[in-house]
Amino acid sequence: MPACPECENALDIDADDVEEGDVVSCEECGTEFEVVATEPLQLSQVEDEGYDDEDDEVRDEEEE
Numbered sequence: 504m505p506a507c508p509e510c511e512n513a514l515d516i517d518a519d520d521v522e523e524g525d526v527v528s529c530e531e532c533g534t535e536f537e538v539v540a541t542e543p544l545q546l547s548q549v550e551d552e553g554y555d556d557e558d559d560e561v562r563d564e565e566e567e
């Protein structure tokens with residue numbers, strides 16, 4: 504079972520429950536990981552920054 508590199512919590516992920524491209528998060532610290540492969544299970548940490556587009560971000564805070 505992979506361990507979270509941030510807090511070393513064992514990530515309770517069943518490879519049967521996830522698919523490539525799924526995003527799972529560490530229950531301890533909230534760090535998110537993308538499933539890049541399931542056999543064997545491989546995770547890639549999702550960076551908060553660096554998205555191509557941030558249209559989802561609420562950034563209209565001109566009102567004060």
Ligand SMILES: [Zn+2]
Pocket residue numbers: 507508509510511512529530531532533534
């Ligand atoms: Zn963690």
